[in-house]
Amino acid sequence: MDYTSYIFSNPPSDVNTPILIDASKPERRLTWKEYASGVKRVAVGLQSIGLREQECVALVAENDIYSAVLGDGVVAAGAILASPPPNASRRELVAALQAAHVDWIFAEASCLERVRAAAVESGVGAERILLFDPPDGEQGVQAELTDEQSRRSLSALSSSNEEKYSNPNTAKSPELLIASRLFTSGTTGEAKAAEVSHTATLQRLHDSTWSSGGFLKNLHFIGMHHVSGTTVRQRAAAAGHCSTIARVQDPTQIVDLIKRYQIQSTMLPPRTMIAISRLLQDGIRQKEDLDSLRLVNVGGSGIRNHALDEFKGMLHQEAVLQPVYGSTESGLVSRRQWTGSKEFSSEGFVGTIARTARVKIVDPETDRTLGHDVDGEICITSEGVFNLYCGNEEATNSVFLFDPDGTRWLRTGDKGRLSAKNEVFVTGRYKEVFKVGTEEVAPVEVDSTLLDHPAVKDAAVVKTPDRNDPAYNEVKAYVVSESGVDVTPQEIVNHVAENLSAHKAPTGGVSFTESIPRNAMKKVVRSDLENIPTLPGSAEYLTVET
Structure with missing residues (x-):
């Protein structure tokens, strides 16, 4: 099944239930019914201005609840969504647009000048640059638009007739049909766009439900352009939770939002988790401010055992602190509740293998599979793994390893080991070591x-x-x-x-x-x-x- 068909065929029991809320304006929210209608109208509008199937549409914007409407509207029109970081420089934008073979660009007003300059170098025509102007959104820099450009904006597309919508994805092979091009983390320099199919998208969506439990009130402040942002908005679209979307990065503000909205679940990068721990230790905020939390996923980079112990001690006794491991290319790989460093003789624990994935450890020099508790390169296979790097055959070939039976393994570049209990430990990065x-x-x-x-x-x-x-x-x-x-x-x-x-x-x-x-x-x-x-x-x- 394609992603669009899945979302539209699985509405919540109450379609008027909010699925996305703006943290800075809580009255600004989207119900599932409003989301679904908006997606169809955007898809019809995009098709009417000439968007072709499997063309790539970039969204350059800060976090906003309507990124879900535009993003899934692009996919519902049969196209591919790419989201470069909104704070990227002109040079970085050019590299991203070229890596993802972008054909159309939506940009919020504050990004338009940079986007226009980058588009010229990337070969994207001015007529294919559209304004991302969500209803009652953040006030950005005033955009100077021609009449034609005014007609090519999110608000203009949203006036289309949703009754004209017909899903172009239904007759395609979901494992080959691309839904998104996700940019790799950028820690190694070269911009690459990982192509994620409809099949992989749905697998990642199901895996996110496995890792996030049934807690409905979620907070997301990490950039929506990141793979975690993609998962959060898609889980909201699948009525898996109601996510409060924020633009803040300051740990103090994050704690305040958790307290204000009685947030039940969130994802924290380790650096943010440590910063929040220090806020509580220094008395700038109180442990009680986090009492509503019942699930905190921690992942994205390395973290020490004692830091997990420390933060766990600051949460409500019913709260679950959960190290998670995955990547842009793989989706979720592992997760498990943190019960204390006393269980582990070493650092780097990131959970047990997801039920839909398999992990093996290989010698990075010989590709020989290693036994338990031996450090090597972590390799992953699952339906959530990406298809290929857009337009980059060399990078694609270098990142996959094949078994004699044809099983395709993703080489993560991460150094780690696997225990006999299917526990994954990440101990370094081969490209950085x-x-x-x-x-x-x-x-x-x-x-x-x-x-x-x-x-x-x-x-x-x-x-x-x-x-x-x-x-x-x-x-x-x-x-x-x-x-x-x-x-x-x-x-x-x-x-x-x-x-x-x-x-x-x-x-x-x-x-x-x-x-x-x-x-x-x-x-x-x-x-x-x-x-x-x-x-x-x-x-x-x-x-x-x-």
């Missing part, structure tokens, strides 16, 4: 250790040439210190050496900076670190003081 001497360093492990220091607000590490031989490496740290707290580079080096092996200490230097470049899921964009400005007090090439 480097050696100091003969010993490996997993940056995510050092990042997490740096964040344990009370004077460190944010941090990330990379490799830098060894002081004596540029053919070798040392660790270099970029650190954002807590306001009003003094810390020296030497203290940073010693802190890591005291908690990890000495070769993992940032002896290659400690650069203080105002911010660490991160993507929507708060993963460090390490390729950007060397270009960020450093602050006074930074130092290069230190030694561990024991």
Whole structure:
């Protein structure tokens, strides 16, 4: 079955139930009936202006409840949705538009100037740039539109006659029909667009229900362009929950929204979870502010066991804290309730394998399958795995591994292991792991250790040439210190050496900076670190003081 048919054939018992709410204007909301009508009207409108089946439509906009109407309207018209990050620079937008082979673009007013400039370089004609102007939305920069452009906007398309709608997806093969092109996390530099079929979309939707339980009042603040945003709006469309959509990123505001709307479930990047823990520890907010929560999924990057223990202790006794693991390419892979670090002898636990997936660990050099409790590259197979990278055969071929029987495995690039109880542990990233001497360093492990220091607000590490031989490496740290707290580079080096092996200490230097470049899921964009400005007090090439 195609995604559109599934959504329209599974309405809630009460179609007037809200499924999406604007966090900044709670009176601004969408019922399932309004959503379904809007999707059909947008689809009819898109077809009327010349959108062809399997053309790609990009949406460049901040979080908004009507992104669900436009996004699913695009798919209902037989086309493909792509959502570049709304804060992307012109250069990054060009790369994204080209990677996804975008044919049409919707942009909110505040993004129009950048989008128009990027469209010129990407070969998208001005007549194919449309305004995303949802009803009663955020007031952006006033857009200067021609009469023709005014007729090509979300509001104009929404005036179409929904009675004319006919689903073009029904006669197609859902495993080959593409619903979305999702941009990879961007932590490795090259922009790639992962094509996700209707079959994979439905599998991911069912998996999200498995991982999220039956809690109806959800909060989503991560960018809607991210794969998690796609899942949240699709689960709302499937009447799986009512999601409150926010544009805030500040941890204090997130806690306030949880308390204000009595939120039951949410997804937290580890960095945000740690920041909320500190707010409660410092008395800026109270544990009781989180009392309504019953499920917190944590994922997107590495997190230390003690940080999970700490946050679990701040939640209501009936709340479930759940590490989850997945990716843009794979969908959900694993999840499980966190019951405490006493159960695990090592770091990196991200749950047990989803019932619809299979995981194996291989030697990244020989592709030989490894046994239990042995580190190797995590590989995944499931119906939720993406089809291919749009227009990038080389990248597609490099990311898949085939068994003799034809089973296709996604190579995640993640370093980890699998226990006999189907527990998945992620211990690093092969594309990021480097050696100091003969010993490996997993940056995510050092990042997490740096964040344990009370004077460190944010941090990330990379490799830098060894002081004596540029053919070798040392660790270099970029650190954002807590306001009003003094810390020296030497203290940073010693802190890591005291908690990890000495070769993992940032002896290659400690650069203080105002911010660490991160993507929507708060993963460090390490390729950007060397270009960020450093602050006074930074130092290069230190030694561990024991």
